[in-house]
Each structure stands twice: as C-alpha cells, then as structure tokens.
Amino acid sequence: MMRLGHRLARINAVFIKELIQMRRDRLTFAVMLAIPILELVLFGYAINTDPKHLPTAVHAEEYTPVVRSILSGLENSEYFDVSTSHSDPRASDYLLASGKVVFVVEIPAGFTRQLIRGERPQLLVSADATDPVAASNALGRLSTIVNQALAKDLTGPLAHLRAGKGAVDLVVHPRYNPEGITQYNIVPGLLGVILTMTLVMITGMAMTRETERGTMENLLAMPGSPFEVMIGKILPYVGVGLVQTVVVLVVAHWLFAVPFIGSIALLVLSVAIFILANLALGFTFSTIAQSQIQSMQLTFFFFLPSILLSGFMFPFRGMPHWAQMIGEVLPLTHFLRVVRGIMLKGAGLQESVYDLAAILAFMLVVSTVAMLRYKRTLD
Amino acid sequence: MSELAIDVRGLSKNFANKAAVSNVDLQMPRGQVWGFLGPNGSGKTTTIRMLCGLLKPSAGEGTCLGFDLRRDAEAIRRQTGYMTQKFSFWADLSVRENLDFVARIYQLDNRRQCVDETLAVLGLTHRQHQLAGALSGGWKQRLALAAVTMHKPKLLLLDEPTAGVDPQARRDFWDQIHRLSNEGMTVLVSTHYMDEAERCDHIVYLAHGKLITEGSVPDIIDQSGLLSFRAEGKGVRVLEPLMAGQQGIEHAAYYGAALHISGHDRAALEAAVAKVADQGYSWQEVKPSLEDVFIALMEQSGGDKRAHG
Numbered sequence: 001m002m003r004l005g006h007r008l009a010r011i012n013a014v015f016i017k018e019l020i021q022m023r024r025d026r027l028t029f030a031v032m033l034a035i036p037i038l039e040l041v042l043f044g045y046a047i048n049t050d051p052k053h054l055p056t057a058v059h060a061e062e063y064t065p066v067v068r069s070i071l072s073g074l075e076n077s078e079y080f081d082v083s084t085s086h087s088d089p090r091a092s093d094y095l096l097a098s099g100k101v102v103f104v105v106e107i108p109a110g111f112t113r114q115l116i117r118g119e120r121p122q123l124l125v126s127a128d129a130t131d132p133v134a135a136s137n138a139l140g141r142l143s144t145i146v147n148q149a150l151a152k153d154l155t156g157p158l159a160h161l162r163a164g165k166g167a168v169d170l171v172v173h174p175r176y177n178p179e180g181i182t183q184y185n186i187v188p189g190l191l192g193v194i195l196t197m198t199l200v201m202i203t204g205m206a207m208t209r210e211t212e213r214g215t216m217e218n219l220l221a222m223p224g225s226p227f228e229v230m231i232g233k234i235l236p237y238v239g240v241g242l243v244q245t246v247v248v249l250v251v252a253h254w255l256f257a258v259p260f261i262g263s264i265a266l267l268v269l270s271v272a273i274f275i276l277a278n279l280a281l282g283f284t285f286s287t288i289a290q291s292q293i294q295s296m297q298l299t300f301f302f303f304l305p306s307i308l309l310s311g312f313m314f315p316f317r318g319m320p321h322w323a324q325m326i327g328e329v330l331p332l333t334h335f336l337r338v339v340r341g342i343m344l345k346g347a348g349l350q351e352s353v354y355d356l357a358a359i360l361a362f363m364l365v366v367s368t369v370a371m372l373r374y375k376r377t378l379d
Numbered sequence: 380m381s382e383l384a385i386d387v388r389g390l391s392k393n394f395a396n397k398a399a400v401s402n403v404d405l406q407m408p409r410g411q412v413w414g415f416l417g418p419n420g421s422g423k424t425t426t427i428r429m430l431c432g433l434l435k436p437s438a439g440e441g442t443c444l445g446f447d448l449r450r451d452a453e454a455i456r457r458q459t460g461y462m463t464q465k466f467s468f469w470a471d472l473s474v475r476e477n478l479d480f481v482a483r484i485y486q487l488d489n490r491r492q493c494v495d496e497t498l499a500v501l502g503l504t505h506r507q508h509q510l511a512g513a514l515s516g517g518w519k520q521r522l523a524l525a526a527v528t529m530h531k532p533k534l535l536l537l538d539e540p541t542a543g544v545d546p547q548a549r550r551d552f553w554d555q556i557h558r559l560s561n562e563g564m565t566v567l568v569s570t571h572y573m574d575e576a577e578r579c580d581h582i583v584y585l586a587h588g589k590l591i592t593e594g595s596v597p598d599i600i601d602q603s604g605l606l607s608f609r610a611e612g613k614g615v616r617v618l619e620p621l622m623a624g625q626q627g628i629e630h631a632a633y634y635g636a637a638l639h640i641s642g643h644d645r646a647a648l649e650a651a652v653a654k655v656a657d658q659g660y661s662w663q664e665v666k667p668s669l670e671d672v673f674i675a676l677m678e679q680s681g682g683d684k685r686a687h688g
Contacts, residue, residue, distance in 0.1 A: 214467050217433065217467050218467035218468060220433055221431055221432075221433055221463075223456055223457055377452075378433050378434055379434055379435055
C-alpha cells in the first residue's frame, strides 16, 4: 500500500511537469486543438465521392430542338455543367488535356435528321478518365439522362424510337485511362504527396535545428544574408527530391506499368518547380516554429489539407466551392494536374503553364514570408 | 583610422521594457586586452552581442572598428570574431569540417592552407577528424577560438570562454589570447575568474546593466577604498560567525586557513578586531584582493536581477 502511494506521488510529479510544459508550448497546444476541427470540417463537408457539376464542353455542329433538349437534360442532371461551346474540333483535345473540362460532348452535323429517320446517330462523349472515380458516376447515368431528355421530344409518330436500345447510339470514349485503372491516377499523384511530405518536413527543421543546438548565434555572427542561407540550406534537398522522383517513376513503370506519354523535359521542369516550392515552404515553417517539434506539427498541419483537398484522395470537382478555393492555393493540387497531364495525357507546356505559374506564385509568396521572418539578429 | 577599437556612448538595451544594459560608455583602444566582469545578469553578454551586431541597441551610438554600430553591422561582422558563451559550432561536423565551413563563409584565400595553419597553431591537427561534439570542454574552446580567429579579425569578443574548463586548459587558452594580442588583435573577454581578470590590461565592471567601475586592476583596488584584515591562528574557523554581521564588516570569508574581513570604515573594522584581540589570533592589515573588491561592489549594487540570458 505504501509503495503504491509512492508510485502515485511520482506519477503525479511527472504529470504536473508535463502539464506545465504542454501549456508553455502554445503552438503545440493550438495544433492539437486545430487538427481535430480541421479534420472534421474537411472530412465532413468537403469530401464527396459523387462529384457533380463537372465542367463539360460541347462541340455541336447543329443546334436543333432535339440537341437543345439533350444539352438541357445534361445540365438538369446536375452532373454536367456545360461551360464552353466551341466549333473547332481541335479545341476539345486542349480542353481535356489541360484539365479545364472533364467531358466533351460532340454532336455531328445531321444528327437530328438521322435521329428522326431512326438511324441511331452517334452521340460522342469523351471523358477525362485519368481519375476513374471522378467521372464514373456521371458516365453511369449518362444514357438514362439522354433518354429521359429525348422522351419529351419523341412523341406521336416518333414514339417508336424510344423503344429498344434507344434513339441515340451513345459512344463514351474514356480518354487517357480507358481501362479505368486506379493506379494510373494514384501513382503519379503519390509522387507529389511523397515530395510534399518529405521535403517540407526536412527543410522545416533547417533553422529550428540551428536554434535548438545553439549554433544559430554563431551562424548569425558570421557573414551571410538570409537569402544566401536559405538557398544554401535547401539546395541539397533539391537533389534528394529529384532522386525520389526517379525512384517513384521507375517503380511506377515496373510495378504498375503506369504509362508515360508526355515530355520528360517538361516533367523535370515541373518537378523542379514543385520541389523548390515545397522546400521554400519548409524553410518558412522553420523560421516560424520555435522548435523542431513545432515545425513537424506545422508540416502535418499543411500536409492534411494537401492530401484531402488537392484531388489526390477524393475528386477535386466533388468538393464544394470553398474547399476548391483552398485546394487551388495548395501546390500539390496544381502539381497533380501537371504530372497527371504530362504522364497520362501527354500534356505540353501550353496545357500546364497555368498550374506551373500557380506553383511559382506560391513559392514566391512563401519565400517572401521566410525572408521577412528570418531575423538577422537575436532580438 | 580611429585609434579606438570600440567607441560607444549611452549604449542601452531593453527586453520587454526591462533594461538589460543601460547607458554604457566604452572607449577601448586598439591592441589591448580588456576584461569584462560582473555578476550573472549584469549585461555582459548583451553588451557583447550589441557590439558585434547580434542585437540592435535600444539607445546609444557608437562605432566598432570605426564602423557605425547601427548602419554597418555587416562590416563589423566581417572584421570581428565572436566566441559565444555556449559552444556553438556544429557537433556533427568534424573539427576540420567546421573550420572549412568558416573559411568558406568568410571566403578566405588558400582555404586548405589556412585551415592547416590554424589547426597547427592551436594544436588541433591530430584531432582534426574528430567530431566537434565528441571533444572535451577544453578542446571545444580551442576549436571555437580557432574558428573565430581564422579570418584574422581585428577585434575578438570572447564571452566567458573558459567557463567550466580545467586550469591547464584555461592557462593554455590565455596564452593563446596573449599570442593573438601580440599579433595586434584587440580582445574583449568576459569572465568570472579573478586570475583571468588580473591578466587583462583594463577591467570593466558591470552590474545591473550599468558600468560601475573601470580601470587597471591596481587602480580598481585603490579606488574601491576597501580595507581588509587577515586573521590567522588555530581554530580560526569559529571566528567567522562572530565577525560576520558586526558593524563595519561588510564581508568575511576564508582564504585557506585565514579569515579575511573587509569594509570601508577603518575605525569600525579596527574596533571589531579589538573585540576579539584576546582570543589568540594574529591579525594584520592586507591589501584587498580583486575578489574582495568585486564582492563588495556586487553587494553594494544588489543581487541578480537578470531577465534575459
């Protein structure tokens, strides 16, 4: 009994000490409260595996009442948002490859005439199938939607067309990943996730380690501008990031047979920009955090939305508008589009330039914060 | 070129409205070795950090090596060597790698040769491949001194460089300081050791961020007006409780087998001695030591009020 009392007293001593230390470390405390709230909000509201309002382009060579019925039927289903109409067939490829739209609906000239004659004209729907989950529900409903839309036009003498296989020959063309292989989408995405996680974490320690080990005072007493220190500190990890990239790509090729149809040079450029953006962010974290632990927490705090809101785990278009806005800020979101575009769609610079610019802008903002936060003195 | 290595007036530093250093004037000629003394928290470290540009002064003006303290911090950094109180080189780099880094950042010519020479002069050659973190205290101090002097600074600021180092290593370290001084370096060194203070050309004594006194060691002892008496004899140790607290005795302490009492009032001291004259101790007046003077100064100015390490 006595011994139990002693034991409890000592447990109590450690417990009190931990409580005091926990209270001192305000950032840790904030992160511990913020992460559950963030997770609840993100998981609860933002994630939707049945994405609707997917941007759709229409390439129609005629606009008859029947065509209009089909298009408004698509709109009314809420799965398709007809955002652009164009007459140049080459534009369809660009829109799909750049990720501006998920679907292109093509209606050839003479569609209505063939329909009325009962010749079952083709209605061609090209889908961006790089993310099989994102497009599958919309495609699954497609024939029902089209048939229902036509039902109110096909009355009287045309009523017989509604029977059988339907009045329209619906041709769905899942582009880039016709078999709907999930790995094709996930593995290139993992490249971005791996780079984000490791690089932000590693450079996040860069300055906090100097502070914790007492070497910061020495570094500050020597010549060297914040910019010089930052570049010197992140450069080694550019090499690390590139090695990781090679490993992921080789594994993607050998284990999962993920296709690579785009330009290697463009991929290298994109990866380099993305690596620099992550390293700059990590460096910024290390100028904000007061300890390596705090820096780890900031990394985790950033990593969570990166995974959930970038379109890596859940379809980006399925999220509500506000969540998409947050996603647009994250470099991973843009990198996923670029890397999937290059590897699966053969996207070129023209298709990738917007997303690359977004990553560069992020890097600039974050580096500026780092330069402002980096103190040249011990004040 | 200014004859003064350090020339500052009214130097002050506040942390969260607490004054760590207030109104310090220093005029230090080039080529000398000055000692910075004072109790913990007296503002020695803060003053040194302001001198080498690591802290911005809250008030005050001045130059260091002829460069303005506020505007030319970068130029001061290039010509100053600052050795921090805590070992601040990279524990996971070897001795040589640490020196290589310093040589690169100061863009020294003939880096390899320069590092070789520095290693040789400080006797670190046979340890050059050891990790800095694995060195003992004395060797760490040697490495730090090597690293902060390699770029041949004109001014060397050493913040308690020998704290926690054994006597032999301390003596070696001071031999190095005098060697560097002979080469023309100006050295400002803070310390708590009296024997080290006595090796300096000039002493500056700080307490509570204020400059209390300065001068050569004999000057400071003379100026203090302190008087000391020494008692020797069998059983002298029972005397201290009797003497301490008596009027006029500001301080009583044992030095080996002898008791020193000191104070500023000769009559009161002599009266106190007379009270115990019949107890068989031999009394004589002695010159107060620097330590007696500093302890008296410390007691006059109150205890440790440090708010910032």
